[in-house]
Amino acid sequence: MSCRVVVLLSGRGSNLRAIAEAGLPVEIVAVISNRPLAAGLAWAREHGLPAVALDSAEFADREAFDAKLAEEIERHQPDLVVLAGYMRILSPAFIGRFEGRLLNIHPSLLPAFPGLKTHERALAEGVKIHGCTVHFVTARLDHGPIVIQAAVPVRADDTPDTLAARVLRQEHRIYPQAVRWFAEGRLVNKCGQVNLKDDSASQSVFPTEN
Numbered sequence: 377m378s379c380r381v382v383v384l385l386s387g388r389g390s391n392l393r394a395i396a397e398a399g400l401p402v403e404i405v406a407v408i409s410n411r412p413l414a415a416g417l418a419w420a421r422e423h424g425l426p427a428v429a430l431d432s433a434e435f436a437d438r439e440a441f442d443a444k445l446a447e448e449i450e451r452h453q454p455d456l457v458v459l460a461g462y463m464r465i466l467s468p469a470f471i472g473r474f475e476g477r478l479l480n481i482h483p484s485l486l487p488a489f490p491g492l493k494t495h496e497r498a499l500a501e502g503v504k505i506h507g508c509t510v511h512f513v514t515a516r517l518d519h520g521p522i523v524i525q526a527a528v529p530v531r532a533d534d535t536p537d538t539l540a541a542r543v544l545r546q547e548h549r550i551y552p553q554a555v556r557w558f559a560e561g562r563l564v565n566k567c568g569q570v571n572l573k574d575d576s577a578s579q580s581v582f583p584t585e586n
């Protein structure tokens with residue numbers, strides 16, 4: 377039986393596409409967005425994936441919205457919930473409910489640059505290596521156990537946009553890889569450190585095409 381995946385997104389959905397097109401042993405059983413007009417939701421609909429819009433503006437507060445979101449997710453009985461550009465902070469109750477089966481991708485080499493505007497901040501700090509991270513979600517924002525990271529060089533003439541594009545290409549490699557490992561039951565989380573059951577694969581990616 378394949379791994380049932382629910383994807384949450386708020387925007388263009390390129391990570392959803394990368395996961396959907398990677399030939400993974402998973403079934404995307406729902407794509408849910410807090411933004412009804414998200415391009416990723418339209419893409420899901422066009423590609424025959426069950427697409428659900430839950431407009432956060434219609435709820436009194438975060439707790440009320442997250443309770444409804446959790447209820448909607450549970451209806452699809454997922455083994456895994458994937459945050460793919462989901463731009464809303466999740467309440468502790470929500471995270472507690474899905475902890476251990478909730479993955480996120482963040483556009484920096486965590487624990488550096490949690491939060492927003494990671495590419496601008498990386499350039500402002502003058503770092504020479506930047507990248508992206510897939511991690512399990514915990515109550516501490518952008519700090520959960522790390523599954524896989526990819527590094528990219530920072531160039532002297534980079535702008536936030538050129539750097540973001542270079543990082544995004546790697547996001548599209550490592551997110552499908554992380555989802556595959558999860559689906560295959562290969563991720564072992566011991567005391568906040570995630571390792572692979574058989575350690576032949578690498579959890580660090582140093583692309584050559586950059």
Ligand code: GRF
Nearest residue numbers: 388389390391461481482483
């Ligand atoms: C990605 O950069 C991801 O790392 C961040 O939000 C962005 C989503 O992009 N969390 P997309 O919607 O998957 O194209």
